[in-house]
Amino acid sequence: MKYLVTGAAGFIGNFVAERLCDQGHEVVGLDNLNDYYDPNLKLARLKRIEHFSSFRFIKMDIADRTAIAELFETEKFDRVIHLAAQAGVRYSIENPMAYVDSNLVGMATILEGCRHNKVQHLVYASSSSVYGMNEKMPFSTEDAVDHPVSLYAATKKANELMAHSYSHLYNLPTTGLRFFTVYGPWGRPDMAPFLFTDAILNDREIKVFNHGKMKRDFTYIDDIVEGIIRIQDVVPQQDSENSNTSPSSSKAPYKVFNIGNNEPIALMTFIEAIEKAAGKIAEKNFMPMQAGDVPATFADIDSLIDQINFKPSMAIDKGIDNFVQWFISYYEIAKKK
Numbered sequence: 001m002k003y004l005v006t007g008a009a010g011f012i013g014n015f016v017a018e019r020l021c022d023q024g025h026e027v028v029g030l031d032n033l034n035d036y037y038d039p040n041l042k043l044a045r046l047k048r049i050e051h052f053s054s055f056r057f058i059k060m061d062i063a064d065r066t067a068i069a070e071l072f073e074t075e076k077f078d079r080v081i082h083l084a085a086q087a088g089v090r091y092s093i094e095n096p097m098a099y100v101d102s103n104l105v106g107m108a109t110i111l112e113g114c115r116h117n118k119v120q121h122l123v124y125a126s127s128s129s130v131y132g133m134n135e136k137m138p139f140s141t142e143d144a145v146d147h148p149v150s151l152y153a154a155t156k157k158a159n160e161l162m163a164h165s166y167s168h169l170y171n172l173p174t175t176g177l178r179f180f181t182v183y184g185p186w187g188r189p190d191m192a193p194f195l196f197t198d199a200i201l202n203d204r205e206i207k208v209f210n211h212g213k214m215k216r217d218f219t220y221i222d223d224i225v226e227g228i229i230r231i232q233d234v235v236p237q238q239d240s241e242n243s244n245t246s247p248s249s250s251k252a253p254y255k256v257f258n259i260g261n262n263e264p265i266a267l268m269t270f271i272e273a274i275e276k277a278a279g280k281i282a283e284k285n286f287m288p289m290q291a292g293d294v295p296a297t298f299a300d301i302d303s304l305i306d307q308i309n310f311k312p313s314m315a316i317d318k319g320i321d322n323f324v325q326w327f328i329s330y331y332e333i334a335k336k337k
Contacts, residue, residue, distance in 0.1 A: 002026045004077045006062055006110065007084035009033055009042035011188050012125070012179070014049065015225045016081055021052040023229075028075055030084065032061040036091065036098075037189045044330075045186055062106035072113030079232060082110050082124040085155075088190050089129060089292045092152035103155035107162055115170045121235045123228065126160055126176040126256065128217070128297045129153035137264075138298040141178070141248035141256050150292035160256055167254035173236045174253070177228065180260030180299045184221030184319060185326030192216075193320065196274050196282065197327050205283040208267065212286060215264040215296040220319040223312030227259045230308035248303065260299025261312045273317050277324035 003020050007013035008029025020027045029046075033039050049055050060067050062084050086092075086102035107124070114122045131139045133147040148154040156178075163174040183193040199206045236253040248256045275281050289295070305311050 001078040002028070002075065004028050004030065004071075004075070004080045006030045006080075006082045007125075008057060009046050010083060010087075011045075011186060012182060012221070012224060012228075013081075013083040014045040014186065015221055016083065016228055017055060018049045018052075019225055019229050021049065021054050024054070026054045027052075027056070028071075028077070029055060029057045030060050030062065030071075031057070032084075033059055036086065036088070041186075041189065048186075062109055063101045065105075065109050065112075068109040068113055069116075072117045076117060078120050080110065080114055080119050080122045081228065081232060082107070082122060085125060087152075087188065089150045089152045090290060091190070092150050092155075093292055096151045099151050099155045103152075104158060107159045111162060111166045111172070114172055115166060120173065121232060122163070122172060122174045123232045124159060124163060124174065124176055126178040127153065127156040128178050128180040128258070128260065128299065129294075130157045130160070130178060131297070132294070137296065138262070138300040139258065140300040141258055141303060142246050144247060149294065152292075164250060164252060164254050167236070167250065167252035171238055171253060174255075175231055175234070175236060176256040177231065178256065178258045178260075178299075179224060180217040180219050180258065180297055182219050182221060182224050184323055187221070187323060192270070193274070193323050194327070196271060197278060197324055200274060200278050200280050200282045201328070203283075205285045206271070208271070208284050208286050209293065210267075210287075210289040210295060212268045212284075213295065214267040215298070216267065216270070217260040217262065217264050217297045217299050218270065218316055218319070219259065219261045219299075219312055220314035223261065223314055224259060226310055227304065227308065227312070230310055231257065231304070234307050257304045257307070258299040258301050259304060259312070260297070260301060261314070262299055262301050264296060264298045265316050270316065270320070273320040274324060276317070277321040
């Protein structure tokens with residue numbers, strides 16, 4: 001089949017494009033290569049998959065309505081995996097309009113492209129951030145998510161609502177995936193694994209927020225990709241007999257799933273895993289909770305397991321060791337150039 005993968009120079013999108021090419025599909029990868037973090041890392045990710053003759057990269061902004069409409073009309077994609085977005089909770093506090101452009105306008109252009117060109121299935125990235133002030137654990141897709149604590153989270157919830165309206169009005173099959181703290185080799189520089197590893201290896205102190213009293217459902221990149229690849233084959237169907245009014249399903253061809261490791265890890269345990277992999281003890285600066293942050297995340301993934309017979313399983317020690325070894329290798333190589 002022919003796929004559009006948006007955010008193809010991003011962390012998750014790059015690995016998804018690689019897997020699809022490995023499976024023999026044709027993939028068009030889209031990214032605007034913005035400078036929210038080092039564009040050289042994005043270019044290096046693209047270089048990983050440039051050897052696939054079935055992969056083409058196009059530099060394009062998903063908020064460009066005309067360009068996206070023309071792309072869909074020209075390429076006639078079978079399926080779309082939409083992973084491009086302005087990422088980051090804290091950046092949204094200082095730069096809200098970047099999230100409006102990328103996450104709201106960008107989602108609308110993708111939905112319109114799918115609607116007008118009979119795309120078979122749109123899979124898109126949501127986020128565990130939508131759970132906001134929810135306190136019931138684990139977080140379930142059956143729970144209401146009406147109290148976001150950042151604009152980033154609000155845009156991700158809005159994406160789910162936008163997708164539902166297109167599923168209902170135009171019978172467009174859509175599946176939203178709420179990702180839980182994705183990490184691993186080639187990961188994002190604004191995320192804790194990267195920030196902590198960089199600081200520890202370079203003898204700088206790390207900032208430990210909420211005085212270390214945090215838990216995260218850290219999910220390894222390979223597990224995330226496996227979940228995406230499996231779920232895109234499970235195309236939601238219209239079900240006029242469905243009386244279920246839960247937040248995660250509908251009479252329309254619409255689904256939302258959590259995708260996480262289903263095992264929250266204490267922040268201090270996570271830091272210890274990095275220290276072990278790096279062979280150094282971190283100098284820690286304990287600080288209060290940051291605005292827009294939450295004390296814990298924990299994914300209920302029963303419905304995902306039911307659908308795709310897969311459960312993320314990477315142990316934190318092994319996953320962190322893989323990341324730290326990649327980090328050391330990548331930045332040693334980069335310094336020699």
